[in-house]
């Protein structure tokens with residue numbers, strides 16, 4: 001019997017076999033959530049010209065000295081400058097221009113007085129306030145200076161970056177390609193979702209949960225379908241999967257039992273390794289490559305395949321997408337029930353985390369069998385109980401790996 005390897009060893013080997021994919025040019029909206037593959041330097045000043053931050057009057061600050069509601073200063077209004085218009089007149093001493101927010105500041109003017117601090121008169125304006133130079137003027141380049149680096153290679157594009165790219169006139173940008181990830185289910189007991197399930201057959205839910213996980217990571221699932229536990233079919237399905245950048249299979253990798261899947265993987269694959277990982281669920285795991293395409297053979301049980309995907313495949317996909325942060329966030333939470341476990345194995349226990357006024361509380365989602373998919377449906381995290389532990393008492397603090405962002409919007413009690 002082969003020795004067990006740790007979760008870290010397995011993860012290191014798998015991550016070592018994948019690298020960020022090449023770059024492609026996409027529309028900036030399609031770049032949302034993707035990793036940018038180029039530094040973005042501003043090709044222009046933003047804003048391009050000094051412009052007004054308010055609706056009001058552009059004037060020379062010196063002309064407003066001593067102005068107040070009781071003793072207004074009156075200036076001649078030489079023109080009206082709506083947003084987008086080009087000023088045509090120079091503002092000399094004693095002159096002003098009516099100006100709207102965003103409109104360019106006319107030459108000679110060095111301040112704007114807000115509309116509410118003025119009163120319109122025939123061809124003139126009464127100014128009620130004394131303003132300093134620069135008041136309510138947005139300076140050219142105050143947001144971004146031409147030449148400045150505003151987005152760095154390796155950053156993830158969020159709505160703010162999309163806006164910045166648009167402001168700089170970039171409609172396309174280079175991002176890392178999204179990997180295509182083939183999902184191969186194996187098993188004679190499986191039927192597809194719309195086939196009539198005879199009583200002794202089960203729907204290949206893994207085909208869908210794994211494809212959903214692939215998509216959730218930002219990659220493209222390639223549904224190869226169900227391979228029967230037969231030589232020709234297994235070979236055909238694994239061959240079809242070769243179009244992908246990564247292959248994920250489910251089933252047939254259990255250590256100990258005779259399984260055709262392993263035999264075929266060994267035959268069509270390179271350097272296939274069949275591991276016993278010191279974890280539960282998800283102990284059996286296969287890893288190698290088909291041609292140049294890395295392949296991860298996940299166990300068949302619905303919970304095992306998802307938990308193993310989370311630990312090994314998700315970080316690999318994120319790495320291929322160019323991300324630097326590859327792992328799910330973990331938090332510390334108070335465990336509200338007693339847990340017993342096997343020594344020497346890391347347990348990933350499906351759990352429901354709740355936010356409290358101070359910190360977090362966590363309970364298991366009940367029955368933890370690797371076929372109990374409902375335990376995943378109810379879970380928003382996985383309690384990680386380290387190898388050496390055998391029992392964790394209620395009230396202890398535990399580490400929980402978050403499976404989704406549900407905690408981000410759960411209200412804090414008492415606030």
Ligand code: AMP
Nearest residue numbers: 185187204205206207251252299300301
């Ligand atoms: P295996 O690892 O092939 O021995 O599969 C273990 C168990 O997982 C099987 O007995 C099935 O009940 C279940 N299983 C395997 N493949 C799938 C699948 N694609 N979808 C849902 N359950 C599966």
Ligand code: MG
Nearest residue numbers: 186187251252
């Ligand atoms: Mg099987």
